[in-house]
Amino acid sequence: MTANNARKVLIIGGVAGGMSAATRLRRLDENAEITILERGEHVSFANCGLPYYAGGVIEERDALLLQTPKSLKSRFNLDVLVQHDAVKIDRERKEVTANTPEGEKTFEYDQLILAPGAKPFVPPMPGAERGLTLRNVADVDAIMAQVQTKPKTAALLGAGFIGLELAENLHKRGIEVTLVEAAPQILAPLDDEMAAMVENHLIDQGIKVVTNDQATEITEDAVVLKSGKQVPAEMVIIAVGVRPDTNIAKDAGLETDQRGGIVVDESQRTSDPDIFAVGDAVVKRDRIDGAPVHIPLANSANRDGRAVADIIVGLAPSNGDGQVRKTAGVLGTAVVGVLGLTVAATGWNERKAKANGREVATIHTHPFNHATYYPGAEKLALKLVYDPKTLEILGAQAVGGAGADKRIDVIATAIAGGLLATDLAGIDLAYAPQFGSAKDPITMLGFVADNLASGVTSSVDIHDLAQKQADGHLVLDVRTVGEFERGNIPQAVNVPLDDLRDRIDEVRELANGKEIVVHCAVGVRGHTAVQILKAHDLAATNLDGGYTSWSAWQRKQERDAQQA
Amino acid sequence: MTANNARKVLIIGGVAGGMSAATRLRRLDENAEITILERGEHVSFANCGLPYYAGGVIEERDALLLQTPKSLKSRFNLDVLVQHDAVKIDRERKEVTANTPEGEKTFEYDQLILAPGAKPFVPPMPGAERGLTLRNVADVDAIMAQVQTKPKTAALLGAGFIGLELAENLHKRGIEVTLVEAAPQILAPLDDEMAAMVENHLIDQGIKVVTNDQATEITEDAVVLKSGKQVPAEMVIIAVGVRPDTNIAKDAGLETDQRGGIVVDESQRTSDPDIFAVGDAVVKRDRIDGAPVHIPLANSANRDGRAVADIIVGLAPSNGDGQVRKTAGVLGTAVVGVLGLTVAATGWNERKAKANGREVATIHTHPFNHATYYPGAEKLALKLVYDPKTLEILGAQAVGGAGADKRIDVIATAIAGGLLATDLAGIDLAYAPQFGSAKDPITMLGFVADNLASGVTSSVDIHDLAQKQADGHLVLDVRTVGEFERGNIPQAVNVPLDDLRDRIDEVRELANGKEIVVHCAVGVRGHTAVQILKAHDLAATNLDGGYTSWSAWQRKQERDAQQA
Incomplete structure (x- = not known):
C-alpha cells in the first residue's frame, strides 16, 4: 500500500509520548511506515487513572484502555505490536531487535523514536519482592488481586504524588494505610511548611504518616523501618520514584546522564541524529534556568512526542522562530487530589x-x-x-x-x-x-x-520566628481575644487590631525598642497593624502567612519531636 | 488627633473603588483625614451578590453588608458618611457640597477621589416606573418585597450578565421568567454562535428568551414589545446596561466622554490634577489597543482605587518602571454562572x-x-x-x-x-x-x-457553510453512522473516518473537483480526515467546531426564523 520511498519510523513505547508522535506523524505523512513496539500488553492506557481504578472510583477496567492496536490501525494506519520488547538497537544497520511472542524479530528504521518511559525504583531490601509497584495495567491488576483478598493494612513506601493517590484510594476501600517517607516531609515538590498542611490533613482523615524513616525489610505481614518500628502491612506498595527505563539506549551507546536519562537537544534528538527520544526516559530542560531535569509528567511527553513528528517531516515553526522546531522547557506543574x-x-x-x-x-x-x-x-x-x-x-x-x-x-x-x-x-x-x-x-x-x-512593609518567615523570639522581639497577635484564646503562639501578646491605636503606648513599652513581629490569622490584619505601628515610630514586620501557616507547621514540628 | 498638616482626602462613593482607595490610603498614611461620602445607606456591600440574595442562595441580608461605617472607623479610622449625596464640586475652593439628613453640608479636600459608579439605564417608555432595577441594597430590598408577593411571572429586560443572574435566581424561586433582549443575541460579550449555546441552555431549563425585540410599554401585568407581542410580567426588572453616574463631575467641568464617563489619564487623574476618578464612572483603557472603553467591573475598580492611594502619597512603581504609578488597561474578563x-x-x-x-x-x-x-x-x-x-x-x-x-x-x-x-x-x-x-x-x-x-490544515466557519454548500462543495461527515443518524447537516454525506481510506474513490467522485468541507462532532476526527484526503490529492478543509457548534447555532437560527 505504501510508496517505496516511504519513510520508516519505528517507535519504542506506545503510551503518552510515543503514541502522540505516532498519531501526529500519520496526520503529517499518510505514506510513512509507522511501527510501534510496546513491551506490555496495552498501548495508550490511562496511566494517570490507575490509582483510581484501584480505589473503585473508575469502575471499569476497560475505561483505562483508551486505544487498542486495532483502533489505531483502522484510524491511523499504525502497526502497533504489543508484547514486543525492544532489546537492542543496531545504529549502524538502523535496526532494532525485539523479543516477541513469536521469538526474536528485527525491525528497520529510517528514524527511531525512543519513548520507553521510566520504571518504578525498588530499593534493595529483604522481602522487596513482596512490594507491588504501579506503572501499567498489569501492575494495577496485581494490586486489585490483593485488594480482593480484603487486606486490613497497607504500607505505602514513598509519599509523592502517586503514593498519595494510592493512599487515598486504598483508604477509601477501608484499608488502614501507613505512608512511609524517607525525607523529613511528604511531597517533595512542596516546601516543608506547605507539605505540613497536607500531612496534617492526611492524619486528620485517618491515614498514618511516618516521615524521616525508611523501610529496611518487608516481612510477611509488616514493613520494618530503619528506626526499628514495624508498620503492619498485609499489602506493600513501593512508590519511591522512577528511573528512566533506558538500558537499550545505553547499550546502543547513546548519551545518557548519571540517572540514565537519555540526553536530547532542543529538537529531542539524541546523540544519534536519526534517533529521537521523548517522555519520562529523557532529560528535560528546566524552564526557569535551562538546566537538565528529570520531570516525569504526561503533558510534556505528549507535547514533545508531537514535536518530534513535526521535526521528522521538517515542519518549520509556525511562529516564525527559526527554521527548526524546538521543544519548550518544563516547569513541572503538577496537581494531586487527596481526600x-x-x-x-x-x-x-x-x-x-x-x-x-x-x-x-x-x-x-x-x-x-x-x-x-x-x-x-x-x-x-x-x-x-x-x-x-x-x-x-x-x-x-x-x-x-x-x-x-x-x-x-x-x-x-x-x-x-x-x-x-x-x-x-x-x-x-x-x-x-x-x-x-x-x-x-x-x-x-x-x-x-x-x-x-x-518597602511599604516587610515580612518574617515562620521558620525564623523562634530565633526572633530568642532575640527578644515582641510577638504581637492582633487577632480578636476569642481567636487568641482558641490557640496562640507562646509568649505572644494579644492586642486586637481595632484596639491598637488606643494601646500604642502599651505596645511601645513591651517592644522595648526592638522590631515587633506582628501576626494575625493569615496576614491581612497584620499588614494594617504594621502600618499603624510604623506610623507611630515603632519598627514592625508581619509574620508571613500568620497564625494559620505557623500553627500548621508547628503541629508538624511537634509530631516530629514526638517521633524522634 | 491628626496633625495639622495632614492631607484631607475626600472620596465620593463608598463601594468597590472608593473603599479600596480609602483603606489603602489609610495603610499608607496614618495621619490623612479621609472622609467618604456615600449617597446610599450602605458602604462596601456585596453588589455582585445581590442577585443571589434575590434568589435565596445567599440567605441572610447581613451577608451582603461587608463593612459598616463603625467597623471602618475602628479599623481604618475612616469617616464614612452614608446618606450623604454629593451634589456639587467647587474646584476653585476645593470643596464638595452634599445633601445630608441634616441638610446641606460642605467638605474640604486636598485631593478628591470620584467613585460614584454607574446607574442602571432605564429606557423611557410608558409604565417604566414599574420596572425595578438592581444596583444596590435598597434595589434588592424592593425586588425581595415583590418576590414575597409570590408573582407567577417576571420579565427581565436585558440579557447581559446581571439579567442572566437574575433570570436564574427568579427561576429558582418558581417564577416563570422571560428574558427580553433588543439585540439579535443574548450576552453581548460573546459572539453569536457562542451565545446561541447559552440561549439553548436557558430555554432547555425553562426560561423564555426573546431576542431582536424590545419593550415599548410596561402595563399592569405585562410588557408590550415592539413586535406587538405581550410578555406576561407581574414583575419587571430592567437590566439593559448602566451609564456612568457622573452629573457632579460634568457640572464641575471635568472632562467626560459622550457616554458620561469621566476621562482620566494613566494615573486615574481627571482633567483637574487634584481630582482622581475610578470604577464604573470612568473611561478605562482597553488592554488590547489602548482605546477608551466602558467596562464596569469590580476588579479594575478595586485595583485602580488602590493605585490612586499610591499615587496620592507618591509611591514609586515597585517594578522600577518610571517614577509615577500607572494603572493597567482592562480586558473585560468576566464570568457568569447560569443554571x-x-x-x-x-x-x-x-x-x-x-x-x-x-x-x-x-x-x-x-x-x-x-x-x-x-x-x-x-x-x-x-x-x-x-x-x-x-x-x-x-x-x-x-x-x-x-x-x-x-x-x-x-x-x-x-x-x-x-x-x-x-x-x-x-x-x-x-x-x-x-x-x-x-x-x-x-x-x-x-x-x-x-x-x-x-498550513497543516485550514478551517471553515459555520457561518460560511451555507454559502459553501450553495457553491457546490461536498460536506463530508466523518462521524459514525449512529452519530449521523441522530442528527446531521442537510446534504452532508456520511463516510466514517475509519472507513475513509477505503472509500477515497467514492469521495473523490462526490467532491467533483471542489474543496471538501469535512466535519465530525467537534473537529478532532475532522482534522485527521482532512489530512487523509489531502494525502490523496483531494482539497479539504475542516468545519471549525464541527457538528456541535453548527447544530447549536442552527437551533438558534431556526428559532429566529420562527419568531420572524
Missing part, C-alpha cells in the same frame, strides 16, 4: 531556589477560593516564590479546596509569559461570587509582592 | 475585532474539562480569537461546565504576558485526571493554532 484536598505546584520551590543560589522572597496567603458571602467558599493556602531583586516568578504552591489548580495554572502561565510577581496584581481575572473574588487570590499575591518590593 | 452552565470571556470577541478592522482567525473546540475516563467530566465549548498574521491573542470565550473559568483565566494571563496563540500549546498546566487532561483544552487550542499557522 478532599487539592495540592498543586509549579516551577521551583523555595528549597530548590536556595539550593541554586538564588535570592528568594516568599509570600504565604490563605484566601478563600471565592467570595465568602456566597455559600461554599473553601480555603486555599498559596505560596509564591520569586526573586526579590528582579521580581521574576520562580514558582508557586497551593494547598486547599476547589480552585487551587486554577491559581497554579494562572501562575504557570504568568511564568511562561514572563510576568513579574507584581504583575500578578494587574491580570484581569474572571470574577463572579461563586468563582472568585473581586480581589482574586492571584491579585492579592501581586499586591503583597508590590508592598514588599515598594 | 449549571458557566459562561466566561476575556478580551475581544470576533465581532469587535472585525469592527476594529483586525484580521481575525478563530478556533472552536468542545473538549471535556478533565479526562473522560475519570467520572464526572463535563463538556466545555471554547473559542479563541487571534490575529492570524501576528498570532496575537485577542480574546477567548468559554461556555460549559466546571473549569470554564479556569481556561479563561489562563488565556487572560497569556494575553497579559504577551503569549502568542501557538504558545498556548507550550504552557505547563497542572494535570491529574480529575482536574484536566494530559493535553489540556488550552494545550489543544495551541495545537490547532499551530496547525492553522503552519
Whole structure:
C-alpha cells in the first residue's frame, strides 16, 4: 500500500509520548511506515487513572484502555505490536531487535523514536519482592488481586504524588494505610511548611504518616523501618520514584546522564541524529534556568512526542522562530487530589531556589477560593516564590479546596509569559461570587509582592520566628481575644487590631525598642497593624502567612519531636 | 488627633473603588483625614451578590453588608458618611457640597477621589416606573418585597450578565421568567454562535428568551414589545446596561466622554490634577489597543482605587518602571454562572475585532474539562480569537461546565504576558485526571493554532457553510453512522473516518473537483480526515467546531426564523 520511498519510523513505547508522535506523524505523512513496539500488553492506557481504578472510583477496567492496536490501525494506519520488547538497537544497520511472542524479530528504521518511559525504583531490601509497584495495567491488576483478598493494612513506601493517590484510594476501600517517607516531609515538590498542611490533613482523615524513616525489610505481614518500628502491612506498595527505563539506549551507546536519562537537544534528538527520544526516559530542560531535569509528567511527553513528528517531516515553526522546531522547557506543574484536598505546584520551590543560589522572597496567603458571602467558599493556602531583586516568578504552591489548580495554572502561565510577581496584581481575572473574588487570590499575591518590593512593609518567615523570639522581639497577635484564646503562639501578646491605636503606648513599652513581629490569622490584619505601628515610630514586620501557616507547621514540628 | 498638616482626602462613593482607595490610603498614611461620602445607606456591600440574595442562595441580608461605617472607623479610622449625596464640586475652593439628613453640608479636600459608579439605564417608555432595577441594597430590598408577593411571572429586560443572574435566581424561586433582549443575541460579550449555546441552555431549563425585540410599554401585568407581542410580567426588572453616574463631575467641568464617563489619564487623574476618578464612572483603557472603553467591573475598580492611594502619597512603581504609578488597561474578563452552565470571556470577541478592522482567525473546540475516563467530566465549548498574521491573542470565550473559568483565566494571563496563540500549546498546566487532561483544552487550542499557522490544515466557519454548500462543495461527515443518524447537516454525506481510506474513490467522485468541507462532532476526527484526503490529492478543509457548534447555532437560527 505504501510508496517505496516511504519513510520508516519505528517507535519504542506506545503510551503518552510515543503514541502522540505516532498519531501526529500519520496526520503529517499518510505514506510513512509507522511501527510501534510496546513491551506490555496495552498501548495508550490511562496511566494517570490507575490509582483510581484501584480505589473503585473508575469502575471499569476497560475505561483505562483508551486505544487498542486495532483502533489505531483502522484510524491511523499504525502497526502497533504489543508484547514486543525492544532489546537492542543496531545504529549502524538502523535496526532494532525485539523479543516477541513469536521469538526474536528485527525491525528497520529510517528514524527511531525512543519513548520507553521510566520504571518504578525498588530499593534493595529483604522481602522487596513482596512490594507491588504501579506503572501499567498489569501492575494495577496485581494490586486489585490483593485488594480482593480484603487486606486490613497497607504500607505505602514513598509519599509523592502517586503514593498519595494510592493512599487515598486504598483508604477509601477501608484499608488502614501507613505512608512511609524517607525525607523529613511528604511531597517533595512542596516546601516543608506547605507539605505540613497536607500531612496534617492526611492524619486528620485517618491515614498514618511516618516521615524521616525508611523501610529496611518487608516481612510477611509488616514493613520494618530503619528506626526499628514495624508498620503492619498485609499489602506493600513501593512508590519511591522512577528511573528512566533506558538500558537499550545505553547499550546502543547513546548519551545518557548519571540517572540514565537519555540526553536530547532542543529538537529531542539524541546523540544519534536519526534517533529521537521523548517522555519520562529523557532529560528535560528546566524552564526557569535551562538546566537538565528529570520531570516525569504526561503533558510534556505528549507535547514533545508531537514535536518530534513535526521535526521528522521538517515542519518549520509556525511562529516564525527559526527554521527548526524546538521543544519548550518544563516547569513541572503538577496537581494531586487527596481526600478532599487539592495540592498543586509549579516551577521551583523555595528549597530548590536556595539550593541554586538564588535570592528568594516568599509570600504565604490563605484566601478563600471565592467570595465568602456566597455559600461554599473553601480555603486555599498559596505560596509564591520569586526573586526579590528582579521580581521574576520562580514558582508557586497551593494547598486547599476547589480552585487551587486554577491559581497554579494562572501562575504557570504568568511564568511562561514572563510576568513579574507584581504583575500578578494587574491580570484581569474572571470574577463572579461563586468563582472568585473581586480581589482574586492571584491579585492579592501581586499586591503583597508590590508592598514588599515598594518597602511599604516587610515580612518574617515562620521558620525564623523562634530565633526572633530568642532575640527578644515582641510577638504581637492582633487577632480578636476569642481567636487568641482558641490557640496562640507562646509568649505572644494579644492586642486586637481595632484596639491598637488606643494601646500604642502599651505596645511601645513591651517592644522595648526592638522590631515587633506582628501576626494575625493569615496576614491581612497584620499588614494594617504594621502600618499603624510604623506610623507611630515603632519598627514592625508581619509574620508571613500568620497564625494559620505557623500553627500548621508547628503541629508538624511537634509530631516530629514526638517521633524522634 | 491628626496633625495639622495632614492631607484631607475626600472620596465620593463608598463601594468597590472608593473603599479600596480609602483603606489603602489609610495603610499608607496614618495621619490623612479621609472622609467618604456615600449617597446610599450602605458602604462596601456585596453588589455582585445581590442577585443571589434575590434568589435565596445567599440567605441572610447581613451577608451582603461587608463593612459598616463603625467597623471602618475602628479599623481604618475612616469617616464614612452614608446618606450623604454629593451634589456639587467647587474646584476653585476645593470643596464638595452634599445633601445630608441634616441638610446641606460642605467638605474640604486636598485631593478628591470620584467613585460614584454607574446607574442602571432605564429606557423611557410608558409604565417604566414599574420596572425595578438592581444596583444596590435598597434595589434588592424592593425586588425581595415583590418576590414575597409570590408573582407567577417576571420579565427581565436585558440579557447581559446581571439579567442572566437574575433570570436564574427568579427561576429558582418558581417564577416563570422571560428574558427580553433588543439585540439579535443574548450576552453581548460573546459572539453569536457562542451565545446561541447559552440561549439553548436557558430555554432547555425553562426560561423564555426573546431576542431582536424590545419593550415599548410596561402595563399592569405585562410588557408590550415592539413586535406587538405581550410578555406576561407581574414583575419587571430592567437590566439593559448602566451609564456612568457622573452629573457632579460634568457640572464641575471635568472632562467626560459622550457616554458620561469621566476621562482620566494613566494615573486615574481627571482633567483637574487634584481630582482622581475610578470604577464604573470612568473611561478605562482597553488592554488590547489602548482605546477608551466602558467596562464596569469590580476588579479594575478595586485595583485602580488602590493605585490612586499610591499615587496620592507618591509611591514609586515597585517594578522600577518610571517614577509615577500607572494603572493597567482592562480586558473585560468576566464570568457568569447560569443554571449549571458557566459562561466566561476575556478580551475581544470576533465581532469587535472585525469592527476594529483586525484580521481575525478563530478556533472552536468542545473538549471535556478533565479526562473522560475519570467520572464526572463535563463538556466545555471554547473559542479563541487571534490575529492570524501576528498570532496575537485577542480574546477567548468559554461556555460549559466546571473549569470554564479556569481556561479563561489562563488565556487572560497569556494575553497579559504577551503569549502568542501557538504558545498556548507550550504552557505547563497542572494535570491529574480529575482536574484536566494530559493535553489540556488550552494545550489543544495551541495545537490547532499551530496547525492553522503552519498550513497543516485550514478551517471553515459555520457561518460560511451555507454559502459553501450553495457553491457546490461536498460536506463530508466523518462521524459514525449512529452519530449521523441522530442528527446531521442537510446534504452532508456520511463516510466514517475509519472507513475513509477505503472509500477515497467514492469521495473523490462526490467532491467533483471542489474543496471538501469535512466535519465530525467537534473537529478532532475532522482534522485527521482532512489530512487523509489531502494525502490523496483531494482539497479539504475542516468545519471549525464541527457538528456541535453548527447544530447549536442552527437551533438558534431556526428559532429566529420562527419568531420572524
